[in-house]
Amino acid sequence: MARVNDHYLQLPGNYLFSAIGKKVSAYSAVHPDKRIIRLGIGDVTQPLAPAIIEALHRGVEEMGRAETFRGYAPDLGYEFLREAIVEGDYEPFHCQIDADEIFISDGAKCDSGNIQEIFSADNKIAVCDPVYPVYVDSNVMAGRAGVYDAEKGIWSNILYMPCTEYNDFVPELPRKTPDLIYLCFPNNPTGAAITREQLQEWVDFANRTGAVILYDAAYEAYISEGDVPHSIYECPGARTCAIELRSFSKNAGFTGLRLGFTVVPKELKCNGTALHSLWARRHGTKYNGAPYIVQRAGEAVYSQAGRAQLKEQIDFYKKNAAYILQGLGEAGYTVFGGVHSPYVWLKTPRGMSSWDFFDCLLENANVVGTPGSGFGPSGEGYFRLTAFGSYENTVEAVDRMKKLGI
Amino acid sequence: MARVNDHYLQLPGNYLFSAIGKKVSAYSAVHPDKRIIRLGIGDVTQPLAPAIIEALHRGVEEMGRAETFRGYAPDLGYEFLREAIVEGDYEPFHCQIDADEIFISDGAKCDSGNIQEIFSADNKIAVCDPVYPVYVDSNVMAGRAGVYDAEKGIWSNILYMPCTEYNDFVPELPRKTPDLIYLCFPNNPTGAAITREQLQEWVDFANRTGAVILYDAAYEAYISEGDVPHSIYECPGARTCAIELRSFSKNAGFTGLRLGFTVVPKELKCNGTALHSLWARRHGTKYNGAPYIVQRAGEAVYSQAGRAQLKEQIDFYKKNAAYILQGLGEAGYTVFGGVHSPYVWLKTPRGMSSWDFFDCLLENANVVGTPGSGFGPSGEGYFRLTAFGSYENTVEAVDRMKKLGI
Numbered sequence: 001m002a003r004v005n006d007h008y009l010q011l012p013g014n015y016l017f018s019a020i021g022k023k024v025s026a027y028s029a030v031h032p033d034k035r036i037i038r039l040g041i042g043d044v045t046q047p048l049a050p051a052i053i054e055a056l057h058r059g060v061e062e063m064g065r066a067e068t069f070r071g072y073a074p075d076l077g078y079e080f081l082r083e084a085i086v087e088g089d090y091e092p093f094h095c096q097i098d099a100d101e102i103f104i105s106d107g108a109k110c111d112s113g114n115i116q117e118i119f120s121a122d123n124k125i126a127v128c129d130p131v132y133p134v135y136v137d138s139n140v141m142a143g144r145a146g147v148y149d150a151e152k153g154i155w156s157n158i159l160y161m162p163c164t165e166y167n168d169f170v171p172e173l174p175r176k177t178p179d180l181i182y183l184c185f186p187n188n189p190t191g192a193a194i195t196r197e198q199l200q201e202w203v204d205f206a207n208r209t210g211a212v213i214l215y216d217a218a219y220e221a222y223i224s225e226g227d228v229p230h231s232i233y234e235c236p237g238a239r240t241c242a243i244e245l246r247s248f249s250k251n252a253g254f255t256g257l258r259l260g261f262t263v264v265p266k267e268l269k270c271n272g273t274a275l276h277s278l279w280a281r282r283h284g285t286k287y288n289g290a291p292y293i294v295q296r297a298g299e300a301v302y303s304q305a306g307r308a309q310l311k312e313q314i315d316f317y318k319k320n321a322a323y324i325l326q327g328l329g330e331a332g333y334t335v336f337g338g339v340h341s342p343y344v345w346l347k348t349p350r351g352m353s354s355w356d357f358f359d360c361l362l363e364n365a366n367v368v369g370t371p372g373s374g375f376g377p378s379g380e381g382y383f384r385l386t387a388f389g390s391y392e393n394t395v396e397a398v399d400r401m402k403k404l405g406i
Numbered sequence: 407m408a409r410v411n412d413h414y415l416q417l418p419g420n421y422l423f424s425a426i427g428k429k430v431s432a433y434s435a436v437h438p439d440k441r442i443i444r445l446g447i448g449d450v451t452q453p454l455a456p457a458i459i460e461a462l463h464r465g466v467e468e469m470g471r472a473e474t475f476r477g478y479a480p481d482l483g484y485e486f487l488r489e490a491i492v493e494g495d496y497e498p499f500h501c502q503i504d505a506d507e508i509f510i511s512d513g514a515k516c517d518s519g520n521i522q523e524i525f526s527a528d529n530k531i532a533v534c535d536p537v538y539p540v541y542v543d544s545n546v547m548a549g550r551a552g553v554y555d556a557e558k559g560i561w562s563n564i565l566y567m568p569c570t571e572y573n574d575f576v577p578e579l580p581r582k583t584p585d586l587i588y589l590c591f592p593n594n595p596t597g598a599a600i601t602r603e604q605l606q607e608w609v610d611f612a613n614r615t616g617a618v619i620l621y622d623a624a625y626e627a628y629i630s631e632g633d634v635p636h637s638i639y640e641c642p643g644a645r646t647c648a649i650e651l652r653s654f655s656k657n658a659g660f661t662g663l664r665l666g667f668t669v670v671p672k673e674l675k676c677n678g679t680a681l682h683s684l685w686a687r688r689h690g691t692k693y694n695g696a697p698y699i700v701q702r703a704g705e706a707v708y709s710q711a712g713r714a715q716l717k718e719q720i721d722f723y724k725k726n727a728a729y730i731l732q733g734l735g736e737a738g739y740t741v742f743g744g745v746h747s748p749y750v751w752l753k754t755p756r757g758m759s760s761w762d763f764f765d766c767l768l769e770n771a772n773v774v775g776t777p778g779s780g781f782g783p784s785g786e787g788y789f790r791l792t793a794f795g796s797y798e799n800t801v802e803a804v805d806r807m808k809k810l811g812i
Binding site: 002003006008018043060063065068069070071072075107109113117134177179255270284288289291293294 | 407408409410411412414415417424447449450451452453454456459462463466467469470471472474475476477478479481512513515516519520523524525526527528529539540543544547583585586615616617618659661662663664676677679681684687688690691692693694695696697698699700796
């Protein structure tokens, strides 16, 4: 008699964004006349840049001719893309990363959900609080989280590292030693950045304790100033303690095209076993590569034309972020993030709970954001807005929130 | 201190096709003048059909304009594709499958590797022997396989169901009761088909014992005659015991485009828990959808033009299969499969081992096939050839094998 994975049953309720989607649908059904502005889920709205569109068309043409048709991709991804990544993302920051340490995938969500699989079920994980839900949920599914305390919203076997305004949303080194440490900078959801010096402390801590850092740098393209590292491999010692996850979703608008990659340095070992070979084995066994045409699109991200066009696109979203930050600040909201990040993290007014503020905003301003508490207990009393809307919608959303008079 | 997933370390050697790739590369390096014909890995060679190419170009155009740009796909996949699947794959065979029981993915390899995750780690699995390695390896990685006996090539906790010429490559019902049963028909690697009556016995067995059948129908498009079911849902009772996995790789040449789907009927429950909700949770948490443009390409597979073009493509591969079957039969080989399948399964001559025959064929005929033993102990003494080459290469490969004089 088949039995299900009980760990799945422990997961409370729905995935955060599914829950939001349902609330919004229910509201729309009752109020079909209301124009809802969505600054909730971190989905982009700008169309793909011309250089990427061209690359896709070229790739499609190739797939239609026998001489240039491509079947299964190489296990780690096409060399042309892995080399473009090394030249575009790592060499400029003097990170020593080889093309064969890069694993092309269909996105950072999948990678950040799957990466825990190569570790033992009894590893103890540490996460920032608030945190991108996928890190926690994928570990719950694997049985690594312990027991859920519904009242506190925490798992007994997960080490939560609070990130609040009191530590500028950068966690302190934990007193208990975790085995796996999830870090995401620039941070989702708080929009906070980490300095090179702060990140170096984490690298040193991991090397000292034998922990592995899973470093999510999906928002790297939004970094605005010099002191913030673009990659964890800018820190000496990271090659022996860190895996880095990257995405094409937020720097190039690939949320509907799907492309990402994971870097596993060959020196990174646990008790003598190279994690590179384990991740390679997972790729070879359970994955079959990103589409050829999408890998060509990824290559175009690093072309001269692609870079120029994408700089404009990112500047567009950054202008939105700056508008939200300034507008809500003027309106009396306490706001964070939004400088190195497409996310603005705000304190709910008058001590409202995150979900109460969600409902209030949906009903009174027809604006959708993401309740901070959905990202963890320390997110309670906060709220996330994204800069991924159109400029007009962003301006109108801020305008409506100002008029709320909170 | 981080610890790795020890189950990974139990996996012997490399993934089969990586091992073959290395042998071929090594031979080519020493003999750069030899023209090698690859009938090993099941990768297609015909370019994408014009209707699919058109749909891709249209999709790319949409992604380049703000009004039609698409970001994250719906969790289960786009409705237009799920409905096309119901109409194209299920209604014609009178299978009662709803669009919201279909989960779009990036391919059957990923799905067949991931599906075990929703089941408890102590479920006992049964597999055909020989078998597609992903079923076994993904269960080894999850700790479900027990201990490996390198001499016999079997895992202590897996129930192997021998499929040999003595049972026409269709397994008998096991005496011990498994919890999860992997079946693949038309079969990879043997090319054997199952009759509706035989499959009904499995459905009845699963319902009687509470087992779940994971039915891989990736090669459905190659079915040639009436008595062979295209879907397990043609069998009454399958909705309460079977999950079906499907691919666009072999019917439409999507090996480099990546698209597949899994059907989980809502009635399918284990101890009261609907597997549909567990698989939905996995999709929502660890996956982010197949690319919009690829889902549009999938829709074109079911268009009138797409169907006509793909029938031609499949007929092309079937002609290759028929040529191999007839040619090698005439040359004195004992051959199976190749009728409802793009795979021909042959007995190695003179009792050679599968790998010895692989080496012999590579060195003396410069033809690459797949050693049957790579698929499991009952595959020893057999060898798989695929019909996915060009017609010219297929003819030449058969010709070379005839000349071997074995």
